[in-house]
Amino acid sequence: MKDNCNREIKHIRFSVTSNCNYNCIYCDREGFIPKTTELSVDEITQLCRILAQVLKVTKIKFTGGEPLLREEIVEIIRNVSDLQLYKDISMTTNGVYLFEKAQDLFDAGLNRINVSLGTLKPDIYKKIYGSDSLEIVLKGLQKAKKVGLIPIKLNYVVLKGINDQEINDLVNFCAENEFILQLIELHKVPRSISQDNAFYDKYYFDVMPLIEEFERKATNIEVRGNMQNRKVFTLPNSAKVETITPGHEFCMGCTKIRVGCDGNLFGCLFRSELGTNVKEALKNNHSLSMYEKIVKQVVDTREPYY
């Protein structure tokens, strides 16, 4: 299905809970604050089936809050995998419960993970994420790799004066462990969550000079056209670095639809207020053509540059 700007929807970002055990200083809360209770496991499975059929997508990423805090997360992954409609099931997590759950998640059908990791220093980790869990996250990463949740990507949101000096350490860490570093430029937190840009103004770090340096050094550069035109650089030490910068290119290449944990379906991280809540609709056994109308309406709320 395409939006009004001819951008095809190719994947789904699905929040399974808004609960979180972290307090990340930059958190965008995935663009929304839930208005009703969480979808049940059956509702999540049903909605994943409907969206795959209506949108003809085969890629889904589970997120939160912290998705591993959702008690039934393994069951959710298993149910969605059993639909046999998705070729790529991934998850974004802070990694605290990875060590404990990696094997079960893999066995249930999870293919790969992104882990929020923007520092290798415990004190900086505490400052960014409000948690002392760096060590267990690092153990979780090794476990995830061992069980086969690959490729593993590290989400590194660059913050001026906090972790902007760690780029080389993180690149080397990724090269050594065959992880992919996702270098993410801080974006403003969506309007639905905060009107205050003070944090952004203080910690925004322009990643453009880093990208230019990668461009000079890289042995290979790939552009992921389906993924917000992200560039993936292979560096001489074989590290792979993917760059995510908001702005025109980002929107132009956006192929995502989002689902909030309460069933709010929305088309843009920055415009969740334009979403439609489908929790009630799921109780009514609607036909697929009815869902097509609902989903099309949401997809058409997507604007060129929010």
Ligand code: SAM
């Ligand atoms: N709890 C999970 C985690 O920590 O990965 C999933 C939710 S978290 C909101 C998902 C990702 O959103 C983080 O890894 C981070 O990269 C990204 N994120 C959140 N707020 C952001 C911001 N203001 N700017 C850039 N990226 C942000």
